[in-house]
Amino acid sequence: MADMLRFRKFDGEKQEIAARFDDLEEPAGEFLTVRPVWLADGTPDGLTDGLELRQHRPVPGDHRWAGYVRLDNEILAGRLLHQVAAGREYPAELTRLYGDESTSADPYALFDPYRGEPLRDIGAYLASDFDQFTAGLLTALCWLAGAGIAHRSISPDTVLWDSSAGQVQVTDFSRSAPFGVARTPLTGLEAWISPEARPETYSGMIGPTDDVWGAVRLLYYVRSGGHIPTDRRQLADFGLAETFSGLLDKVIGPPETRPTPRDLIVDGLRRPHLLPGVPDTRKPLIAGRARFLNARTRKHRDGAEPPLPADFWADLTWPPGPQKAGGPP
Numbered sequence: 002m003a004d005m006l007r008f009r010k011f012d013g014e015k016q017e018i019a020a021r022f023d024d025l026e027e028p029a030g031e032f033l034t035v036r037p038v039w040l041a042d043g044t045p046d047g048l049t050d051g052l053e054l055r056q057h058r059p060v061p062g063d064h065r066w067a068g069y070v071r072l073d074n075e076i077l078a079g080r081l082l083h084q085v086a087a088g089r090e091y092p093a094e095l096t097r098l099y100g101d102e103s104t105s106a107d108p109y110a111l112f113d114p115y116r117g118e119p120l121r122d123i124g125a126y127l128a129s130d131f132d133q134f135t136a137g138l139l140t141a142l143c144w145l146a147g148a149g150i151a152h153r154s155i156s157p158d159t160v161l162w163d164s165s166a167g168q169v170q171v172t173d174f175s176r177s178a179p180f181g182v183a184r185t186p187l188t189g190l191e192a193w194i195s196p197e198a199r200p201e202t203y204s205g206m207i208g209p210t211d212d213v214w215g216a217v218r219l220l221y222y223v224r225s226g227g228h229i230p231t232d233r234r235q236l237a238d239f240g241l242a243e244t245f246s247g248l249l250d251k252v253i254g255p256p257e258t259r260p261t262p263r264d265l266i267v268d269g270l271r272r273p274h275l276l277p278g279v280p281d282t283r284k285p286l287i288a289g290r291a292r293f294l295n296a297r298t299r300k301h302r303d304g305a306e307p308p309l310p311a312d313f314w315a316d317l318t319w320p321p322g323p324q325k326a327g328g329p330p
Contacts, residue, residue, distance in 0.1 A: 032071045069108065120219065136270070246269050
C-alpha cells in the first residue's frame with residue numbers, strides 16, 4: 002500500500018499524493034539525508050513510472066535540530082528562487098524546489114533530481130567546455146543574487162556539470178543565507194571557505210559578493226585540470242586574468258571591494274546581462290525564517306531538541322520599525 006505525502010507545492014497549492022519511497026537514504030549536505038521518492042501520476046503503474054523527486058530530511062539523533070535549520074535554509078532559498086523566476090522559465094543552472102512540508106514533526110523538502118556529476122569527479126576534464134561552464138556558473142550566482150541569497154558553499158561538491166546538455170547546476174542550499182544578516186562561521190575544507198566565513202576570521206554581513214570568491218577558485222579548479230590554487234597569483238594563470246578583464250585581483254580581496262557576479266559577466270566577460278537585479282528581500286525572508294522555526298518549536302517539541310537559544314536572532318539585521326522580543330517585527 003502506498004504512503005501519502007502531504008505538502009505544499011512551490012506555487013502554494015496544497016498536495017496530497019500517493020508516493021513510493023526508496024529504502025536507501027544517503028547524506029545530503031550537512032545534517033540532512035536524501036532518498037528517492039516517486040509520486041503517483043494517476044495511471045495504474047503511477048508509482049512505478051510516476052514523477053521522481055529527491056526528498057531531503059533532517060538527520061535523526063543529536064544533530065536533528067541543526068538539520069531543521071539546514072532544511073529551513075533549503076526551503077527558503079527554493080521559495081525565493083521561484084518568486085524571482087515567476088512568469089519565466091526556472092533557471093536550469095539551479096536545482097529546483099518542487100514542494101515542502103515545513104511544520105510537521107518530520108519535515109522535508111522535495112527537489113527535482115539533480116542533473117550532472119559533481120565537479121569533484123569530472124572537473125579535471127572540462128577544459129573544452131570551460132567558456133560554457135563559466136557563463137553557466139556566473140548565471141547561477143546572478144539568479145541567487147536576484148533572490149537576495151548567498152549560497153556560501155560553492156565547491157566541487159555542490160556544483161555539477163551535465164556533459165550531455167553542456168549545463169551547470171548549483172545544488173545544496175543548506176548553508177545559504179539572506180543578504181544583510183551577520184556571517185556565521187562555516188566548517189569544512191578551508192580551500193572552499195572564504196576568509197570572512199572561517200571560524201577564526203568570520204566577520205561582516207552577507208551580501209552579493211560572498212559567492213564570488215569560491216566561484217573564481219572553482220573556475221581555476223576546472224581550468225587547471227582539478228588543482229586547487231594555493232596562492233592568489235595563480236589565479237592569473239591559464240588566461241583567467243584576461244578572461245575577466247583584470248577583475249581577478251578584486252575577487253581575492255575583501256568582500257566589500259569584490260565585483261558581483263553581474264560585474265564579472267558584464268564588465269569581465271563583456272557579455273549582456275539579462276538576469277534579475279537584487280531586490281530588497283530581507284524582510285519577508287527573515288519573517289519567513291521566524292515563522293518556520295517558531296511554529297515547529299511551538300508544536301513539535303519532543304524533549305530531545307533544545308529550545309531556541311537566547312541569541313538565536315542576534316545574527317539578524319532587522320528592518321526599521323517596531324520589534325517584538327525574541328523574533329522579527
